Amino acid sequence: MTYDIAAPEPAGMVASLSSLGYSLPAAVADLIDNSVSAGARNIDVEFTWAGRDSWIAVADDGRGMSLPELVTAMTVAARGPSTFRSSTDLGRFGVGLKSASFSQSRQLSVATATAGNWNMRTWDLDVVEESGEWRLLHGADDETTAILGRLRSNADRGTIVLWRRLNGYHRGEVSADDERTQKQFYAEAARAESHLGMVFARFLAGGQGQRRNLRVSGSAVEPWDPFMSKHPSVQRLPTENLPLGGSTVRVEAFILPSAYRLTPEEYEGAAGPQGWLDQQGFYVYRRNRLILAGDWLGHRGMRREEKYNLARIAVDIPVGTDVEWSVDVRKSSVVPPVGLRQHLYRVARQARATAADVLRHRGGVAARTHGDPLSYAWNIRRADGRVTCRINRSHPLVQAVLRPGSNNTAEIRALIRLLEETVPVAALRVMHETDTSDDPEPFGGPGPADDATTEVAERIYESLVSGGRSPTAARERLRTMPPFDQIQGFWSA
Structure with a gap:
């Protein structure tokens, strides 16, 4: 030729x-x-x-x-x-x-x-x-x-x-x-x-x-351990050695502690160079050198979401498998071999679910008060594809305010402050699925008001009138007040 x-x-x-x-x-x-x-x-x-x-x-x-x-x-x-x-x-x-x-x-x-x-x-x-x-x-x-x-x-x-x-x-x-x-x-x-x-x-x-x-x-230069492997509250999922040709790929998932188990310094340090959201996912090592940090390796449906921030997974590529992993020139990206993708996906799903459970538990714990028996100020539930958030009426402070004849301003002020301080943000974040329309609908959503909705509206209406507004002005104000602006009742007539 x-x-x-x-x-x-x-x-x-x-x-x-x-x-x-x-x-x-x-x-x-x-x-x-x-x-x-x-x-x-x-x-x-x-x-x-x-x-x-x-x-x-x-x-x-x-x-x-x-x-x-x-x-x-x-x-x-x-x-x-x-x-x-x-x-x-x-x-x-x-x-x-x-x-x-x-x-x-x-x-x-x-x-x-x-x-x-x-x-x-x-x-x-x-x-x-x-x-x-x-x-x-x-x-x-x-x-x-x-x-x-x-x-x-x-x-x-x-x-x-x-x-x-x-x-x-x-x-x-x-x-x-x-x-x-x-x-x-x-x-x-x-x-x-x-x-x-x-x-x-x-x-x-x-x-x-x-x-x-x-x-x-x-x-x-101080080493940064993305897995906080020496912290006593870190959860380690079982290590897996996945076969690849004549060698094995070592995979170990770590679930980091929630912020409530870390000091401010530990929490800030664990966020890493890119911050919590960008540091979740797989960490791929080649000859002990980190190649890829914080990535879900392109697995379908696995996006970065805050509820998975605690999930980090170490993957060690054995010597001689660079080609199978498509390590690029910059040594900054990899593509998992076809034979391992299903296994890595399984490990990732387990780690993500466990991480979400940690935050969900923390969301409940964050809403508690220190009493005996243990009682939460808020109850978060997910049923029939919807998330609901309710004040716990069995909480002693709530019961004290609701007691017939109670008119203790100090108790009411304390309850309001408690509710402000324990808004269950973590639990709502975990339970809320971004791909579904599960946002809570106040009082059941748009439509005619039921008895419970009407009772709350009447109390607000009475407070407006007693505050100096005319009945017409009070109904007008109620008509433009969320969530009553989306619900039909006596104020919308």
Whole structure:
């Protein structure tokens, strides 16, 4: 067969790699993958503001690279997904370093050493686009060389990745005293720190000999455990080992405690970088590195709803099943294998139901008063597809107000305050189904008033008249007052 060599044009390839949709925190995480794979124990991420000359760097004390290894690492897709990788290698496509870096900067420099002999290579995208060639530069400008020198200090091994001419900051109008843009820059650093604490939590909290020390601008990154696995009130559903080819996928569901069992600090921390609603669902790990955080994996009918906020499920992908899970270039999304989807759906349904039960129970508990016997101020029921909310007439305070001859203003005031403070929001939220028309209908909904409705309306009417309104004005006011504006009675005649 005859053929043509259809090599990609460098400028077009750079544009494609720069447009893969990396956020800055995700791009930094891709660099740290390489540090972890290199056996680094200490990893420093530096954000330095200098206006349009601001820069970001990741420096580690890993095993470093020889010059041929450095050139390979800087070559786009030099190692494909089928290349053998060790069990600690977090890479997959061989483009992470380049695609993550090109998405954030116009200049990528890497300095590395294995035994005191430092080598450096640089991608300058302006050079690539102007020359139309993949010119991997052997050095860099004096300022870049000086920054790399300061970062490596006296180390005799390790790797430093430096981004300069940062996208969004390397503009003529950005100056070092631009306070607004400076705040934005360091806000990105804070977001990166939170993201890294989530993605690499298992490495940061690892046991002796396995733990990594990760710092962002000198601040130690704290691991974020989405499952609150050490909290005594967390419910663990039975762990399942699901078969996939010749290996197994470990799945464990956690039901977090409700807010009433957490301190304010615990509750705020458990919300995670994205907040409670966006952190519910599956957490997929690949070689202990978090790939996907808080997602229902596209299962039909499984939307994010507040009543499922407490459900979080850990899924560990075994080594060598990346293809089956369709792990993408950014290591930020997966597609479950067909053979596992039904099992994952079952686990998710169980976790969601249990999480909703926790909130439903909490909704009832929130409405109680501390008496003997235990009594709730509100009764919430769901029957015949409708939710009803009623004041508990057996509650001692309610009984005291309803007692014949009772005219104790203090008791009435206390009851009103109790009802205000115990509105069963949690229970209503859990019981209400957004896909059905189950909103409570006051007094049975539109239509003629029954005796109970008329009695309540008469009491309101009398209070209006005794307050100085004429009978006509009182009926007019009642006619426009919800829910009587939707019900037919003496006021609408």
